[in-house]
Amino acid sequence: MTHQMNVYARLPIAFTHGQGAWIYDEQGRRYLDALAGIAVNTLGHAHPRLVKALADQAARLIHTSNLYQIREQEKLADRLAELSGMQEAFFCNSGCEANEAAIKLARLYGHNKGIEQPAIVVMEKAFHGRTLATLSATGNRKVQAGFEPLVTGFVRVPFDDLAAVEAVALHNANVVAVMIEPIQGEGGIRLAHSEYLQGLRRICDAKGWLLIVDEVQCGTARTGRWFAHQHAGILPDVMTLAKGLGSGVPIGVCLAAGVATGVFKQGNHGSTFGGNPFACVAALTTLDVIEQDGLMAHAHALGEAIREDLRKALDGIAAVTEIRGDGLMIGIELDRNCGELVERAMAAGLLINVTADKVIRLLPPLIFDANQAQELVTTLSRVIREFLGA
Ligand SMILES: *Cc1c(COP(=O)(O)O)cnc(C)c1O
Numbered sequence: 001m002t003h004q005m006n007v008y009a010r011l012p013i014a015f016t017h018g019q020g021a022w023i024y025d026e027q028g029r030r031y032l033d034a035l036a037g038i039a040v041n042t043l044g045h046a047h048p049r050l051v052k053a054l055a056d057q058a059a060r061l062i063h064t065s066n067l068y069q070i071r072e073q074e075k076l077a078d079r080l081a082e083l084s085g086m087q088e089a090f091f092c093n094s095g096c097e098a099n100e101a102a103i104k105l106a107r108l109y110g111h112n113k114g115i116e117q118p119a120i121v122v123m124e125k126a127f128h129g130r131t132l133a134t135l136s137a138t139g140n141r142k143v144q145a146g147f148e149p150l151v152t153g154f155v156r157v158p159f160d161d162l163a164a165v166e167a168v169a170l171h172n173a174n175v176v177a178v179m180i181e182p183i184q185g186e187g188g189i190r191l192a193h194s195e196y197l198q199g200l201r202r203i204c205d206a207k208g209w210l211l212i213v214d215e216v217q218c219g220t221a222r223t224g225r226w227f228a229h230q231h232a233g234i235l236p237d238v239m240t241l242a243k244g245l246g247s248g249v250p251i252g253v254c255l256a257a258g259v260a261t262g263v264f265k266q267g268n269h270g271s272t273f274g275g276n277p278f279a280c281v282a283a284l285t286t287l288d289v290i291e292q293d294g295l296m297a298h299a300h301a302l303g304e305a306i307r308e309d310l311r312k313a314l315d316g317i318a319a320v321t322e323i324r325g326d327g328l329m330i331g332i333e334l335d336r337n338c339g340e341l342v343e344r345a346m347a348a349g350l351l352i353n354v355t356a357d358k359v360i361r362l363l364p365p366l367i368f369d370a371n372q373a374q375e376l377v378t379t380l381s382r383v384i385r386e387f388l389g390a
Contacts, residue, residue, distance in 0.1 A: 011346065018045025021365055021372050023351070034376050035351045036365040039185070039217050039329070042244040042286050044365035050247055053285040054278070063276040072280035079287055083226045085235050086255035090264065091275025093250045095216035095242035096129025101254035101269060102179065102212050102238045103133050107153070109210060109263050110176035118176040120212075121168055123159040125187035125356070128179070128214055137179060139187070159184065160192050162199040169207055177210035177238075178203070182228040185217035188356035189324060189331025194232035201234045210237040210260050216252070220244035221290045221366060223327035224300025231326070249282035251275070295366040303327040306362070306373050313381035317390045330362040332384070341387055350379045360384070 015023050021044050023033045036042070043050050057072075064070060077089040090101050103120065110118030122128075126139040135143050136151035144150055155172060157164035159180075168175060178200055184190040204211040213236040218228040220241060225231055227239065237260040242252035252274075256263070273279070290296060307323050307330060314320045314332070322333045337357045345352045353361045364376070384390075 011343065013346065020044040020046075021368050029349070031346070031349050031351050032372060032375055032379070033351045034362045034364045034368075034380075035353050036244075036363050037248065038353065039222060039243045039363040040248055041365050042220060042222075042247045043289055044367040047247065047289065047367070049289055050282065050285050053281055054249070057278050057281040060277075062278040063273070065272070066270065066274065070275060070277060070280070072277045072284065073275040076275070076280045076283050079284060080241075080253065080255060083287070084239060084255060086239060086257040088256045088261050089275075090254045090256075090269060090271075091280070092252040092254070092271045093273050093279070094129075094252045095214075095240065096131045096134045097271065097274075098216060098240035098242050098252035098254045099128045099134045099137070099179075099214060100131055102214075102240050103137065104269060105238060105254065105256065105260060105263050106177035106179075106210050106212060108268065109260065110174075112263065113176070113208070115174055115176055117153065117174050119153045119155050119172060119174040121165060121175055121178040121209075122154045122156055123180055123184070124156060125159055125184055125190065126179075126181060126214075127184070127186035128181075129216075159187070159190060160196050162196055162203075165200060165203055169203055175207070175209055177212050179212040179214060181214045181216075181218065182232070183218040183223065183326060183329055185329070185361070186355050188333065188359040189329060189361060191324065191326060192232075197229060197232040197234055201236075204237070208259075212236065212238040212240070214240050216240055216242045217244075217363075218326075218329055220286070221296040221327075222299060222329050222363070224296055224303070226296065228326065245286065246279055246282035247286045249279050251279040251283050290366065293367075299327040299366045302368060302370070302373055303330060305370075306330060306377060309373070309377040310381065313377055314384060317385070317388060319388045319390065320384070325362075328362075328364050328366060328368065332360040332362075334358050334360070334384075334388075338387065341383060344383045344387060345380060348379050348383050350376065350383070352380065 107118045122137045124139045128134040128137040133151045213229045239255045319335045339354045355361045
């Protein structure tokens with residue numbers, strides 16, 4: 001029946017259309033989308049300004065090639081530089097590709113310094129993608145198993161543990177970079193402390209290492225800053241973005257600043273589709289709407305309110321061990337595996353996700369409103385209570 005490779009455990013549901021934070025299945029049932037295609041649909045579904053911008057651009061020009069100048073790409077690079085303080089952008093089509101670019105850049109940076117076997121410090125429970133290099137950087141055996149030999153040149157340390165990185169700095173002369181998600185997404189919505197990120201910045205400065213932040217999931221205004229590391233007041237040397245940047249149109253980017261600029265020379269890297277006019281217009285429009293509609297401050301305040309209301313609604317349930325997050329990146333950790341909550345919520349008209357076995361993950365679109373937040377809290381807390389028999 002199916003000619004699709006069997007790599008996904010798909011839920012028995014298909015959607016036909018959406019509007020804002022609502023999405024409709026083939027039976028015409030309506031669901032509240034508190035997942036946004038895993039932090040992708042930043043502006044929700046069928047946002048009128050995005051629809052118009054994409055229709056106009058599709059009618060004009062979808063793709064040329066990086067053999068030519070692309071004005072939309074130049075404009076997006078300028079815009080990202082202005083928002084982030086980074087200086088240069090390389091465009092691709094996904095998170096793993098953005099991270100591949102970052103890993104290649106770090107290795108080349110090392111070779112340029114005479115380090116022939118460059119190593120990158122990576123974190124336990126990290127997720128950086130499914131290509132060979134990025135799955136090797138990922139801190140999850142399930143992602144790696146069966147694909148050995150892994151790409152070498154990664155040194156793994158516990159997340160949010162500065163002493164562990166200091167120990168590596170003392171003993172490993174091959175290190176050229178540290179790569180970290182400021183908030184681990186797949187790993188269970190785990191937040192790095194600001195002091196830790198500042199400490200990493202200090203170590204990287206002292207050792208001449210690149211600080212690479214993977215903001216593929218936590219970036220693009222989701223936490224109430226344009227980029228999550230900005231809460232710590234630091235500037236990385238390299239930052240990767242993807243998921244929410246194009247509101248559903250595939251686009252990824254690897255940004256560089258300071259010593260990481262100018263490392264790639266002509267011929268060192270490339271992408272056929274990367275940064276084509278259509279994808280760049282999707283990203284430019286996403287950034288414009290976020291700014292003009294104040295969605296960053298909105299995400300910050302609404303996320304805080306949702307966590308507060310969830311704490312009240314789930315108060316006194318011992319099985320709920322922690323409710324955490326930043327902005328509209330929310331994790332509810334239980335003391336047990338809870339994957340079946342996804343289908344229970346779906347039956348109640350709500351789309352959520354469970355990651356790291358025990359963490360309910362909420363990544364609503366940034367256009368989520370207060371009524372939808374209320375419905376999310378009411379429905380989800382009821383579903384959790386039923387599941388736990390609490
Ligand atoms: C999803 C994700 C990736 C991989 O992105 P793809 O677009 O699926 O390749 C990388 N890093 C982080 C932090 C992610 O959440």
